[in-house]
Amino acid sequence: MIVDDSAVTRCVIARIVDAIPTYEVIAAVGSIAQALAVLGDRPVDLILLDINLPGTDGLTGLPALTALAPDARVIVLSGSCTAGSPTALHAMALGAAATLAKPESSPLAGNFAHRLTALVADVMATTPRSAVASAARGDVFDIIAIGASTGGIHAMAPLLRALPDDLDVPILITQHLPGSFTGYFAQQLATLARRPVDVARDSLRIQRGRMILAPGDAHIRVVSTTDGAATRLDRAPAISGCMPSVDPMFESVAEVFGQRALGVVLSGMGRDGCRGAERIRAAGGVVAVQDQNSSVVWGMPGAIAESGLASTIGTPDQLGAFIARRKRSA
Incomplete structure (x- = not known):
């Protein structure tokens, strides 16, 4: 046809x-x-x-x-x-x-x-x-890490709404926001994603079916434990100057989950997430970014796309559909 x-x-x-x-x-x-x-x-x-x-x-x-x-x-x-x-x-x-x-x-x-x-x-x-x-779950991601800044909250809604209820892959989110908004944003995310949301803390176990949000005063880092993976808070200055920063989250996700990691970058100013995206791709993982037309600011996703690190580029709805299919991009 x-x-x-x-x-x-x-x-x-x-x-x-x-x-x-x-x-x-x-x-x-x-x-x-x-x-x-x-x-x-x-x-x-x-x-x-x-x-x-x-x-x-x-x-x-x-x-x-x-x-x-x-x-x-x-x-x-x-x-x-x-x-x-x-x-x-x-x-x-x-x-x-x-x-x-x-x-x-x-x-x-x-x-x-x-x-x-x-x-x-x-x-x-x-x-x-x-x-x-229909093959075995060899292409399923074991972790989804989402980074966003200016315009990211608006983009997060259609992406999360596109996720099916049976998608139980754990999701980490770093959104550039002051600490005073963390609790309110966590409640919004829980409603949008229809799943529990925890604010990251030291030694918080990463569990299927749950989301973890970076607090406003610390980066999320993922560490391996005897009981799976957990979060650790990092308050050291990031190269991007952001607090929290997407890069530490992506870098640690790449180290722990390797090729079974998916990093997503939504609208935002600057280049935060680009260094981490490079680590995810080097480990064999996949990076998806929001397209320019739907982004309020195409700084963060644009830096990744222009560096050739993006496996997938689309609107928030399309990125949500990509995640829902649990299929790795070629």
Whole structure:
């Protein structure tokens, strides 16, 4: 199925696909709504998806498409999907099997037909998404650490609301706030996330199904104990100058949880979290950041994205959906 708002592009891509042996185009539509209607009536093996669509854009609609067609591979075709771009990473994080940049001048420019044909062959040779998702919990994160500053409280709400009730991975949160607001913010978080929230203290055990919030006067550090992992308060000045700082939390999470750690950075001024994100990625973990358009200030998430450390970039809702899938980004 081809999903593109340009009738000319749909026609060109259809000719390319029809020329591939054993493949045929069963539908070529111009919107996410039309694509969902097709998926409700017939099975689809491959979806070629544009981003700039009327109504719901391609990236926003991607999770709905994969929910209706869990075995279908999705290739996102867009001029903004150059290799390694934030848009390409975002598409992959949302469930796309691959991305390919469309030429700007003509649908057939730059040997596009040959590149698309080769990419279709590679993608269709991979294991279906549903088979990967049903595998053992090898891709589940053991810890989620969220850092935020200016605009972060606003972003936290849709992210936490997107988490399902059965997601019991422990969550650590460092939000730049004065200590006098810590108790009130903890109550807000408990309501939004529908789970208990503790304010971090020395030797507080990290437990599944619970959230831990950094106090206003100390950083959270994670330490290994004989009974799992626990928090330790650190009041030493951070390089970022922030109190509490995201970097110590990320650095210690990387040391204790390694590749099973997920770090999330939401809207905020400065570069706090960037050093810690580097440690998480070096340990094999995953880092997700809020996109520029939805951020009040794109300083903290932008520093990570521009450093090439972000595996996933999206709106708070999309980041919440990514966490809910418990799936590691490639």
